[in-house]
Amino acid sequence: MTSEAQTAPPAGTIGRLRTVVKGAIFRNAGLRGYILLSPTLLVLLGAMCLPVGILAVYSLWTQSGVEIDHTLTLANYLKIFNKPSYMLLIGKSVLISLTVTLATVLLAYPIAYFIAFKIKRHKIVWLILITIPFVTSYLLRVFAWKIILGYNGIINSGLKWLGVIDQPLTFLLHNPTAVVITLAHAWAPIAILPIFVSLEKMDRSLLEAATDLGDSPLQRFLRVTLPLSIPGVVAAAMLVFIPTVGDYITPQLVGGPDGMMVGSLMHAMFFRANDWPLGSALAIVSALAITVTSLGVWFLTKQARERAV
Amino acid sequence: MKFQLPSWMRGGGLTTYAVLYMVFLYVPVLFLPLFSFNDGIYIAFPLKGFTVKWYEAMIETESLQAALFNSIRVAASVSIISTILGVLAARAFTRYRFVGRKPTLGLLALPLVVPGIILGIALLIMANRLGIPLSLFTIGAAHVLIATPFATFVMISRLEGFDSNLEEASRDLGETGWTTFWRVTFPLALPGIVASLLLTFIESFDEFILAFFLSGTDATLPIYIWSQLRFPKRLPVVLALGACILLFTVITVAFAEWVRRKGVKLTPKSED
Amino acid sequence: MEKNELMDRLAAGTLSRRNMLKGLSALGIGVTMTPYFHGRANAAGQATYFTWEGYEVPELHGDYIKKHGGSPEVSIFADEGEALQKMIAGYTPDVAHPCSYNVNLWREAGVLQPIDTSRLSNWGDLVGSLKVIPGTQHEGKQFFVPFDWGNTSILYRTDLVDIKEESWGLMWDERYKGRLATFSGANETVPYTAVYAGLDPWNMSDADLAKVRALLEKQRPLIRFYADDVSSIEQGLASGEIVAGSTWNSSNVLLKGEGVPVKFMNPKEGIMTWVCGLVMHKDAPNPDAAYDLIDAMLSPEAGKFMIVDYGYGHSNTKSFDLAGDEAIETAGLSRDVEAFLKAGVFSNEFKNRDAVLKMFEEVKAGL
Numbered sequence: 001m002t003s004e005a006q007t008a009p010p011a012g013t014i015g016r017l018r019t020v021v022k023g024a025i026f027r028n029a030g031l032r033g034y035i036l037l038s039p040t041l042l043v044l045l046g047a048m049c050l051p052v053g054i055l056a057v058y059s060l061w062t063q064s065g066v067e068i069d070h071t072l073t074l075a076n077y078l079k080i081f082n083k084p085s086y087m088l089l090i091g092k093s094v095l096i097s098l099t100v101t102l103a104t105v106l107l108a109y110p111i112a113y114f115i116a117f118k119i120k121r122h123k124i125v126w127l128i129l130i131t132i133p134f135v136t137s138y139l140l141r142v143f144a145w146k147i148i149l150g151y152n153g154i155i156n157s158g159l160k161w162l163g164v165i166d167q168p169l170t171f172l173l174h175n176p177t178a179v180v181i182t183l184a185h186a187w188a189p190i191a192i193l194p195i196f197v198s199l200e201k202m203d204r205s206l207l208e209a210a211t212d213l214g215d216s217p218l219q220r221f222l223r224v225t226l227p228l229s230i231p232g233v234v235a236a237a238m239l240v241f242i243p244t245v246g247d248y249i250t251p252q253l254v255g256g257p258d259g260m261m262v263g264s265l266m267h268a269m270f271f272r273a274n275d276w277p278l279g280s281a282l283a284i285v286s287a288l289a290i291t292v293t294s295l296g297v298w299f300l301t302k303q304a305r306e307r308a309v
Numbered sequence: 310m311k312f313q314l315p316s317w318m319r320g321g322g323l324t325t326y327a328v329l330y331m332v333f334l335y336v337p338v339l340f341l342p343l344f345s346f347n348d349g350i351y352i353a354f355p356l357k358g359f360t361v362k363w364y365e366a367m368i369e370t371e372s373l374q375a376a377l378f379n380s381i382r383v384a385a386s387v388s389i390i391s392t393i394l395g396v397l398a399a400r401a402f403t404r405y406r407f408v409g410r411k412p413t414l415g416l417l418a419l420p421l422v423v424p425g426i427i428l429g430i431a432l433l434i435m436a437n438r439l440g441i442p443l444s445l446f447t448i449g450a451a452h453v454l455i456a457t458p459f460a461t462f463v464m465i466s467r468l469e470g471f472d473s474n475l476e477e478a479s480r481d482l483g484e485t486g487w488t489t490f491w492r493v494t495f496p497l498a499l500p501g502i503v504a505s506l507l508l509t510f511i512e513s514f515d516e517f518i519l520a521f522f523l524s525g526t527d528a529t530l531p532i533y534i535w536s537q538l539r540f541p542k543r544l545p546v547v548l549a550l551g552a553c554i555l556l557f558t559v560i561t562v563a564f565a566e567w568v569r570r571k572g573v574k575l576t577p578k579s580e581d
Numbered sequence: 582m583e584k585n586e587l588m589d590r591l592a593a594g595t596l597s598r599r600n601m602l603k604g605l606s607a608l609g610i611g612v613t614m615t616p617y618f619h620g621r622a623n624a625a626g627q628a629t630y631f632t633w634e635g636y637e638v639p640e641l642h643g644d645y646i647k648k649h650g651g652s653p654e655v656s657i658f659a660d661e662g663e664a665l666q667k668m669i670a671g672y673t674p675d676v677a678h679p680c681s682y683n684v685n686l687w688r689e690a691g692v693l694q695p696i697d698t699s700r701l702s703n704w705g706d707l708v709g710s711l712k713v714i715p716g717t718q719h720e721g722k723q724f725f726v727p728f729d730w731g732n733t734s735i736l737y738r739t740d741l742v743d744i745k746e747e748s749w750g751l752m753w754d755e756r757y758k759g760r761l762a763t764f765s766g767a768n769e770t771v772p773y774t775a776v777y778a779g780l781d782p783w784n785m786s787d788a789d790l791a792k793v794r795a796l797l798e799k800q801r802p803l804i805r806f807y808a809d810d811v812s813s814i815e816q817g818l819a820s821g822e823i824v825a826g827s828t829w830n831s832s833n834v835l836l837k838g839e840g841v842p843v844k845f846m847n848p849k850e851g852i853m854t855w856v857c858g859l860v861m862h863k864d865a866p867n868p869d870a871a872y873d874l875i876d877a878m879l880s881p882e883a884g885k886f887m888i889v890d891y892g893y894g895h896s897n898t899k900s901f902d903l904a905g906d907e908a909i910e911t912a913g914l915s916r917d918v919e920a921f922l923k924a925g926v927f928s929n930e931f932k933n934r935d936a937v938l939k940m941f942e943e944v945k946a947g948l
Contacts, residue, residue, distance in 0.1 A: 030407030037413065040398040040457060047454045048419050051431030055423075064935060066669070066690040085948040107330065114327045124503070129331070131507055132558050133338040136551045138515045139534045144337035147344070151822030154340070157355070170759060170822075174806050188334060189511065193504045197466050200500060231469060235462045238421070246424020249517060252765075256806050260946050267426050268942040271663040272767065274935060276430075283427040350839070372655070430670065437671030525672065526629055526654045536634045536657035538810060542835075543634075 059280035066274065076281035086282075090289050093245050093261040096176055098293070101241040103184040105233060108191035112232075113225075116199035127196070131189050138186055142253050145182045149173040149254070174256025182254050183244050191236040198232025199225070230305050238294060245290050262286050342552035350542050363549040373550060376533035380514055383445055383529060387452040388510035394453070395460025395505055396498065402461075403468040418462075420455045428455070429522035436523065443525035451519040456509040463508060467501025628653040628870035631664060631674035640886040644877035645870075653874050659809060660766065668692040673864045675871035680857040682768065682930045684725045685716040687860065694863045695722035700872045703879035707896045710919040711856055716930050726859045726875055727896040729887055730918065732925065733769055733853035735846040736832050737825035738818060747846045749777035751825050753796070758803045762814050762826035765807035767941035768928070769827060769853075770797070776850045776926050783929040790933070790940060797944045807945055818843060834892035834912065845913065854925035858896070888912055894921070 034041075059076055062069045080086045115126045133141075148154045149172040156168040172178065202225065210220040248263035255261070262282065269279030345364070349357035367373060401407075402414060420428065432451050433443075441447060475497070479489040517531040524532055537543045628645075630637060630653045637655040639646060646652060653675075658664035661679050668677070669690055679687055687693050698704045707727060717725035735751055737744075744751060752761055752773070763770045774796050775782035780789045805823050808814045815832050817823035819841050833845040846852070859875045861868070877883065884900020885908075887893045892912040895901075901909060901916050915921040931937045 030405065033401040033405030033407040033410075036397050036401035036405075040394040040417070040461070041413070043394060043453065043457065044417060044419065047432070047435075047450065048416075048423075051428060051435055052419065052423060054431050054434055055427060066686070083948070089946055089948065107333075110323060110326050111330050114323050118323060118327075127504075127507070130334065131511060132555070133334050134511055135514065135558050136338055136341060136555055137531055137534050139517065139531055139538065140341060140547065140551045141337060143538075144340050147340050148337060150820070151817070152820045168822075170805075185333070185337060190508065193508055194463055194466050197463060197501055197504055201467055232466050235466050238418075239459065239462065242421045243425065246426060248426065252809060257801055257804055257945065257947070263424055263426060265942060265946045265948075266424065268946070269939075270426065270430055271660065271666050273938040273942045274662075275939060280427070283424060287423055430666070433667070433670040443672055522667065522670075524656075526656050526674075528656075532657075535659065538812060544812070 055280050055283060058277050059284050061277045063275050063277050068277070076278045077285070079278065080281060080285055089260075089265060090262050090282075090286055093263070093286070094289055094293055096179060096259075096261060097183075097241050097244040099180050100183040100187070100244050101237050103180060104187050104191045104240050105195075105237050107184065108188060108236065109195055109233065112192050112195035112199055116196055116202075123200075127193070130192055134186075134189050139249070139253075141186055142182055142250055145178070145185065146173065146254060149178055149181070173254060174259065176255065176259045178254040178256075179251055179259045179261075182250050183247070186250070187240045187244065190239050194235040194239065195229060195232040198229045198235075202228050227305055230301055234298060234301055237297060241294065241297075242290055245286065338555065341548050342555065345545060345549040345552045347545065350545060363545040364553075366546045367549045367553070370546060372528070373533060373546070376528045376530045377550070377554075379445055379527050380530040383449045383452065384510045384514040386449050387456050387513035388506045391453050391456035391460045391509045392464075392502060392505045394457045395462075395464045395509075396502065398457075398461045399464030399468050399501075400494075402465055417458055419458075421458050425455075425516075425518035426522075429519045432519070433522050443523055445524075445527050445529070447523040447525075448520045448529060449513075451523050452513040452516055455516070455519065456512050459512060460505040460509050463505045464498070464501050467498060467504075626867055626870060627651065628675040628865075628867050628874045629656060629673075630654065630676050630678075630874060631656045631658060631668075631672075632676075632678040633658065635891070636678060638886075640890075641883045642874055642877040643882055644880050645874050646877075648873055648877075649870060653870065661768070662766075665690060665692070668862065673862050673866060675862060675865040675867050676874050677860050677862065678728070678857060679725075679860060680768075680855055680928065681714045681717050681725060681727070682855075682928050684860065685719075685930055686934070688719060688724055692863055693724050694861050694865065695719075695724055696726060696861055696875070697872075698723050698726075701726065701876045701879065703876055703881075703897055706881075706899050707879065708898055708918045710922075711858075711896050714856060717858075724860060726879070727856050728858040728878055730854070730856040730894040730896070730922065731830040731892075731914075732845070733764075733773070733827060733829055733855060733928075734848065735825050736814070736818060736828045736836070736843050737846060738821065739842045739844050741821060741824040747848050749773050749848045749850050751846070752777070752827070753800055753803065755803070757824050759805050760822070760824045761800075761803050762805050762808050762817055762823045763800070764827055765809050765945065767938045771931075771937055771941055772926065772928065773827065773848075773853055774800070776848075776853070779850075782926070782931070784932045785937070787936075790936060794940050794944060797941065801944060801947070830892040830912065830914075852925040853928060854922045855928040856896075856922070888914065894918065 060072045060074070062071070062073060062075055111130070115123055119126055146153070150156070151168050151170065151173070153172070155172060156165070159165045160168070206224050206228070207220060210224045215223065245261070246263045246266070248261065248267045251259045251261045251264055266279050266282050266286070269275045269282060343356075346359055346361065347356045348360040348362075398417060402410065423431075429451070432447070432454075436443060436447050475493050476489055479493045484492065515531060517535060520529045521532055521535070528536075534547050537547045627649060632655065634657045637652070637657070639652055642652065656672075656674060658667070661683050664677060664679070665683070665687055668674070668687075669692065677687075684693070704726075711727035711730070712723070714725070714727070717723070717727075735747075735749070737751065742751065742757070744754075751757070752763065754761075771793060772782040774793050775785060775789070778789075778792055778796055780792065785793065805817070806813065808826070811828050811832050814823070814826040814828045815836060818826060818832075818836060819839060830845070833843065836843045859878065861871055861875075865871050879897055881897050881899035881903045884895030884897045885903040887895045888900060888904040889908045889912075892914075894912075894914045898916075909916065
């Protein structure tokens, strides 16, 4: 490492300029913040804003065959808002994803808590144990659920062997419940890690203080641990909720006709029905639905947290 | 000497839950190795007999190996790049109060509110307009885009409420910014960095939709697997690959742990 | 002993975690920095073939391997619609594999170039009627080289289905509610629905389309799953989860080979027939290799493999001599290709394609 003392003292105009710039940077926290942010922002602006801009423009065009009519119109949005079934489909997708999120986070919290507080050594081993199953492909894990829930899968053949049923159960696969189970399994580590991180960095002396004040373990959890871990929980919920709304692979593989989500329709508009503009409009409406739902969840947890403190 | 259970086995209900949860995580995945030894092309019970022919077929399938290597390369690059970007952004957000902080944070989350398929097609059009040929590079770039918000959120979660007094103390003690970073900031951020690297690696290694739209002739593993789902004859070979990845991961982790423990045991000896 | 010592030293060596970290990061950087474009460099001059999985096997392009010393680069698509969108967005393979009814759309989208058939040594041996399928030629130029042909029909379990006569009506039979499956592609499912309704699938009026839509909406609750790929239909039939599903010839060959009691239906309303083939991308980077690939796939040897191993027809008349009459009969094919295709309902282009495609997607999504 080169220390400052080893470099020659700055000389001439360039040196003075360096000093001035350095001074400005040291004095202005905002500028330093943006300098730190700049690489990330450049990547996101260049690779996000342009594509999203294209998407927005597309949603105002119309298409017939491979020809795109560049006249700006709100026709696609009117179609979506005038036909209740479109909004119902978006609503159903949001509902399925919310159920997945709730299930995933509720299941993940205790395990994150367990690793953060009950495990004294080898925490990293546990974290790795949790991620190991997820190094196998997502598509194969969905397939594994097909094996378990399938017509002659583990559950059905097991129950048959026990004599509980003589005809395989058909309500296990190809419905929205199968989508929820599969997604809750698939997104587990994504939920565990942020919650664990927020619990792990918690100031342990606060917990001791609560115990000293005579709190029971449950009171201590509700008054100290849970509120302090809320940022991690919210991060986990967002990380699970947002991507699952747009998923079309899992509904396609295990959802059956009733497990179809809005992602399937968007995919179809782009790749089957040749209507990119309608697909773009659907995407934008879905993105808005996601944003509104996320803000709602965030607002509710914020309220709950403020009331608790 | 009094016998004592390791700490994680004491604690009743929570421990039982943890064990059950691990069963939930592992059982579906363990069917992959089971059926990779099944002598039949359909993934259904009853099992038909033991065979290793799928593993032999796997070793002979060059396209599969190429896809695996492609995925590892992309995921490794993506995890490193996006974690660096995430650390920088998270540090800016948690350390400095600046104008436009909140909107910028929202902008950062943007890749997450755009469904993967749409982002995929938009990026594809853009790559086309800019004349960038489709390759592993375009897949990697798209993955960096979606992995960076993940990395940033994890790092913010770690650095939030981070005591900047520690850094000031270090600076007061005459340390340079660089030394302060290595001695104080970095060790405190390390668990977050590890979590971020893990998370983004998995995110990229497993990502299908963007990779599907942005791939040229080189396929990543999920694209390869998706193409194999059409053909039951090839599916067991894919299961064999899944089993191998699982085994490889377990061995790597076990070896790392063995080395670490060995290291811990040797410490007092060397001090003798 | 020595080995143990080595392990101990290894363990002791890693005592300094810094060294281990250094080693690991070196490995990581090494893996990361390996050039991204190596596959491309190796494959200089090889054609890129964009196709359905299963058509890239070396048996189908033996002559190409002889000339170029290796197989072409392969890229797989699961759906022709997806393949087209990818090419519109800029992906440029040399050769692709659509079916005849999509050639017009692909040409209009500007991704195809005409094929100079004088460069194909096997062109003269191809079945004449396959060369002139409507939509595959434009302004006197050939845009499509026929390669494979076959049927779309219902494959059903003879032990689980009880029917008096073979009809598409099985796909609307309430007795088998939740035990039927059909393709998720409009190109497959809409035509047989129209045929069942007694309509001409390729020339549907708005009223016809409404009838078809009503039938498809009636079918939806009976459907166990809409299949993107034949393998899920095959697995469903093998396990008994579904008793009937729409599929292609190869499923029949495969499941019979597995000993599953199935029959490939010849519905009284008419079986669906189709022809798929090879096209060249407008900006094909390696046109010479592309012609070699197309020609190799037209060879009688490749055709024999198609007939015997996959149960599909091939465009080269000599393939049938090579495969033999027994194989042709087992596959349920015929030497008289024209009669075979005419005996069923040949897959054409929809007159109002956009409306048909959008209608079926809406039905599937429950709109």
